[in-house]
Each structure stands twice: as structure tokens, then as C-alpha cells.
Amino acid sequence: MAQLDAKVPAGPLADKWRKHKADIKLVNPANKRKYDVIVVGAGLAGASTAASLADLGYRVKCFVFHDSPRRAHSIAAQGGINAAKNYPNDGDSVHRLFYDTIKGGDYRSREANTHRLAEVSVNIIDQCAALGVPFAREYGGLLANRSFGGAQVSRTFYARGQTGQQLLLGAYSALSRLVGGNAVELFTHSEMLDLVVVDGHAKGIIVRDLVTGEITRHAGDAVVLATGGYGNVFNLSTYARGSNATAIWRAYKRGACFANPCFTQIHPTCIPVSGDYQSKLTLMSESLRNDGRIWVPKKAEDRKKDPAAIPEDDRDYYLERMYPAFGNLSPRDIASRAAKRVCDEGRGVGASGLGVYLDFSDAIRRLTENGVRERYGNLFDIYHEITNENAYQVPMRIFPAVHYTMGGLWVDYNLMSNVPGLFVLGEANFSDHGANRLGASALMQGLADGLFVIPYTIGDYLAGQKPGARPPADHPAFAAAEGTVRAMNSRLLGLKGKATVDHYHKELGKILWTHCGMARSRAGLEEALKLIPALREEFWKNVNVPGSSESLNQSLERAGRVADFLELGELMCRDALAREESCGCHFREEYHYPDGECKRDDANFAHAAAWEYQGEGKVPLRNVEPLNFEFVKPSVRNYK
């Protein structure tokens, strides 16, 4: 059974991080250059980790499966990044950002981690501005802010509709500086396919070069995974097509616990599905909910009507009706479920009936069309490209889609997993967002972890490791891990079956969306736990992976990732089944209040469930980390 010691420092909440930084061990500057740190991933968390550790003097090797670190999926975040700067003077503070985040997560995150995130948020904005991130500004030259879902203050910083790209380019430029200065060794087109554990500690990785097919071993004194979320397990999602769970999943199979895998965020404002061929869903930034009003017809028979022909009295602005205090800015899980409910009632719009209107006609009256264009022009353009509709004239149609995963590898307060030496950052870990993430908080967490947490906490681990004592890459553990990788690739290529990798990915996605999506039930999850192993068994008999492993082979890359998804999907359903309550994104049909809101069970489920691999074909072990709320009192979330 895994030892899950969260290592949360004692003392008042607001003092924990400061005190911890003063207490943990340091590595002296002359010794830092004797340690090799492996960083996998170069999104906001990975690139900022690689850069800040190299600036400290560690020798860093950074691995990305993309052709360039600037492609990581952090780049696609549109709306913004939160920080408790309180520049607008509207009552924000570190405590309020902490409170909004822990409440937004429906009291399923660790208090101390969430508070630290709020604390360092202010430094992130300073650091990014120094790197040249062109944040939106006011005429006086000061930074501009806007409001976002789940908050009643304006604390979101932004760069038009592409905050993620601008922040990532900032982190990428810092990384580039250190690659150019030979302080970071960068490996592009390099996918991590296994973690190497020696005497219980993470000491290396096995990597496949996606261009040449070459498989190599890399040893290090510590391994940092910043490989993002696993939402593509659903096939259709707002993730980039290449986003995958392989790095964290293979680390799980080497002993790292996987926490709360069923906590997957469904974002309320995405463009609805149009056909079977569809490869991805496109998000329309949550910032649109600042000015757009969401509605469906009151009467189901109106759903095919031209929206302009539906009089005001026959429209149901359901978020404003159900949640008058937060209205269209209700948190994502709540807004998504409300959309599902009105569609289930037969009032959904569009050809499939799976859509609701996001209407800007009021905003255009108030701000003029140009005013709306200034704020959201690029989003309206995206909408037009995809749907061929002009949203200045007809309301947008939107529907929820998989967007983010709050679950991930279990980490302690130092962001180290239960495997010593293995650190997990950003979306890949589980720690800060509980059962639901608020908008504009993912960018914040990625940078917080990489810029301001890991530079301190990794030293605490490395100080206990003798410099130069890392095992060589010819250690038997490396040979064994490399053998596992080679065997899996050969097996995939040798099957020569009759169905494609994508076929299995789509089938898995349908099972998960139906049974482990916006609403979950015991019967549905039990059904999924029969369907997924059967699908996996068929995959391993009948998949067709063309080509060889000795060259660029995109089918082989996808096959390995889908093979992992077929295992992870099962764990998600197992986790959702075991969590007999509703909280945040996790809505179990058996547990809700009469008005349909989530009914948590704090007596039995105020904990993180951290699953421990027990070997192939064996049921994994469900470990529990109790969440001891010392400073906030969990209450029923109220956005009314």
C-alpha cells in the first residue's frame, strides 16, 4: 500500500508556504551543476520548470513530443490568467482567490496547495510582464482586467483572445534563452514511453525519437512530468489531437498513484458536434459569458424555429433564472449540467438538439457591434469559420465538451509523487482544483508550479541525493524498461488486424461520454466497466498499425496512446463508481438535492482517491488521502 504523506507544513494557512520555504533543504550552487534533471513536456509548467531550474544552475534535459516546445497545448487557452493583484480595487485578495478556487472545486482540493497557488499568482503576472508578454492595457499604460466564471471580482489578465499563446511564448522564450546558452538540452520529437525506477526512486526515462524511431535511455537525478491532461481519453474534446496520457499512465504503471481520475471538466461553451468524422471540438472562450446571454426556448416545439422569431417571453434564460447571483457567469460544471438538463427536456437547439443559444443581441445594443468586435472579434471569426454563421446577426449555438482534467498523478505539498524523485506539475497532477476548475486558473497553476514552487521543492529532494550517484543508463532497470517499450511497439505492429486505431478511440470515447461524462450512475458505470475491457481485448486482437517502428510513424504513436487510454478509461469509471456522492464535475444521478444540485458526502468522501497499480489484470488499490479542512468550512456551493 502506497504511503500518501501530503507533507503539509503545520501552522496558519497564510504562513505555511513562507515557513516551508525557510525550512526545506537547499542545494549549494556548486553542487547544483552536478545534478541532471529530466523535464518532460514544455507547456507552461514544463518550459517554466526547465528555464527556472537551469537558471538556478541545474543541468536540465527537456523532452517534447512536438516539433517545437512552442506548440504545447497551453497555447490554446483563450480567456486569461487569474491573479490576486486587486488592481481594479474591487475587493480581491489572496484569501478571496483561494476561497473562490477551493469553493469552485467543491471542497475536494487540498487547502494548503490551493492557498499557495493564490499566493504566488501575483508574482506570475510580474514575471510574465518582465518577459514581454503583451497583456491588454488601459490608455494610461496600466494592466487591464476582466471578470470570469465563478468569481465576483475582475482578476483576470488577458492578451486578446490568445492569453495562452502569449504566456506560452513567454515561457518558450525563457526556455530558448537557456537552450541557446547550452544550459538546457532540448529534445524535440521525443516521446517519453516509460519511467525508470531504481531502488524505488525515479531515475530516468525511455524515449522514442518520433522521426527516426530510435529508442534511447536517459538517466537523471530527478524526473519532472509536466505532460498535461488526459481529456483526449474521450476522443472528442477541446484538447489538441496529440495531447495524451502516456507519460503519466506509464508512470502510474511504475508505481505512481493516480488521484481522482474521474474528475474531468466539461466546458459549457463549445461549438456543437456536426458529424461522425469530427476530430475535435472547439471552445468558445468562457469570457463570452461576460456579455453573451444563454437561453433556450421555453417550449420544446419552438426549438426548430428561427431564434429571432421567438419572442422574449418565450425564451428561457435559464442560468439567469436558476442562479440569479452569478447568472451567465456560473462555474463551468454548473453551467454545463444546466445545458444538459434543458437539452434532455427536449428544448435544445440546432440540427442535433444538442445545443443552446449564446446571444449577443443585448450586448450589441449596449456596446454597439464594434464594441463587441473589439472585445471578442477573433472568437466571432473562429465561430464563423467553423459554422459559416455570423454571430453578430444570429445567436451562437454552443454545447458542453470535455476540456480539462482535474485528476492526475498524486503529489504531496512539494509536488512530488509517491515515487521519490518523480515530480508532477500542471494539469498532469491532481492537487489544486478539486472536483472543478475555475476559468483562467489552468494557466495560473502551470506557471505557479514551474516558476515558483518546483525551484524550491526539488532542492529538498536533491539535497538528500549524493551528487553524481545517479545510476548509469546501463543499469538493469533501464534495460528492462526499454524492453517493455520495444515489446509493446512490436506487438502493436504485428497485430495486422482489421480495424484502425481511430476506430477504437472513437468507440472508447462514446462509452465514456455516455457513462462517465456529465452525469454518471451506478448502472451506467458498471456497464462501462464491462464494455471497456471488452473493447480493449478486441483492440489487442484486431487493431491495424501500418508501417514500422524504425521511422516516422504517426499510426504507431497514436496506437500506443490509445492503448493507454483504453486502460485509463476503465480506471476513471472505477473511480466514478467508488465515489458515491456528487461533487463539482462528478455528478452521480443517485446523489443530488431536489433542485438537481450536487449532494456531497463529506462524512465519507472528503478525500482524494489515489489509485495504485497492482499489475496487469488486477484490480488497482484505492488509497485515500483525507482532506482536512482546517481553515474553510465546506458548505453547499451556492451561486444563487
Add this chain to the structure above:
Amino acid sequence: MSTLSVTLRVWRQPGPGQPGRFAEYPAKNLNSDMSFLEMLDVVNEELTLKGEEPIAFDHDCREGICGTCSLMIDGKPHGPHRGVATCQTYLRSFEDGAVILIEPFRARAFPVLKDLITDRSAFDRIQQSGGFITARAGSAPDANATLIPKGDADLAMDAAQCIGCGACVAACKNASAMLFVAAKVSHLGLLPQGQPERDRRVLAMVQTMDGEGFGGCTNQYECSAACPKLISHDFIARLNRDYVKASFRSHLGQAPAGSGGGAG
């Protein structure tokens, strides 16, 4: 919803430096709301089931921001429309029965890795040589301590939109990377934080650009016409000014841009 059928004439090349050829593939009864890359997905599914190797092409976010997708479609980088990437191109833009020519971005500095995938790491090396502001984590002053006029910030943002796809290079008859470098140099050079390294940055990035084998600029502006973010060629003029000034200062041994006035 309407459907259409097209014929794809696609560049196939097994690996770097190996001979390539065009191959034709029919793509039938496609939904006109399908994206161009989804059409390639569908063709690849069919090829896989027939036991052939699918067409290798680069893609990732499929929403026009990561810059991974490329392709020359009927001779145009990112296809027929202005201001979008290939992943944002939809079949409704093509006629039923059309023959569509699909090639990789072609430039000496972007060698083909396989089929439609090219190696654009030269852009990374240009960035590594100077495309940054040196600011170590932990050392930054309060973000509002430096005021930046909205006009400057907006112009910097116009340049910063570059997604690093390489369409500018593919569109240029000289395979010049001037628009890419101009966007990066202008973004950082317009901001007060970017002043201390301004001369160093432009000199290093231009030198690396030349060393990577990109061609020179002859001011025909195919680059900004093909840019999925419509980055203006005005930034090239800005780059030229910055480069000339920095070269003079460096040759004449004068203090670089951004150095303080000091006493006297």
C-alpha cells in the same frame, strides 16, 4: 448540409533526402462542413484499411493557434482563405469534382521529413539566438511599475500573434524568413522591457536567420498575404530600421539602444 467528392494529388516522400512523387487519392461523399484535415483523416482511415501507409501530415490543436499544421494547398500556404491556417479551412471552400494539389511547405531551411511533414526547427534556433528578454524567475518588479502606452502594447501584440507556422517562408519565392523574424524583433523591441537587449537581439536573430539558409527579402509581401494571423509587412520595415541602427552602433562602437543616458 451538402456533400462533395474531390481528388487529392498528394506529395508522398518516404523520408528525408529520398525521392518523392505525387499520388492521387479519391475522396468521396464528404460533408462540406468537414475540415480539410478531417478529410485527410478520412482518407488515411481508408488507406490504413487497404493496408497502405497513411499520409503523414503535421497537425495538433486544430483551432489555428499552435502553428503545427502547414500544407501548400493548390499552391497556397494554408489554402485558399486569408487569415486562417489549414486546420481552419473547410471543404465548403472547394468545388465538387475539384482536383486538389497538396504539397509540403517547400524551402531549403525546411527539409521534408516525410510526406507533408517538414522540419521547421530553424525557427527555434533563430529564437534561441536572441528572441527573448532575459528575466530570471523571482526577479521581476511589480507588473504595473512599468507603464506601457496602449498603442505600443497593441502594436506589440499585433506582432506577437505569430504562430510560427512558416507560411511566410513557404509563400516567398526566396524562402525568406523576414516576416517571422520581424514579428519577433518588433514584439519585444516595442516594449520597454525589451530595450536593454534590443540591438543584440536583432543582430543575433538576423545572423542566425541567414546562417539557416533562408533567402533575402525583395519586398513583394507574399508573406503577409499568406500569414494566417495577417501579420503586417510593416514590421519588416521596422526590422530593417532596427537592424541598420544596431549594425551602425555596433560597428562604430557606440552604446546600444536601451542604454541609459547617465550623467552628462
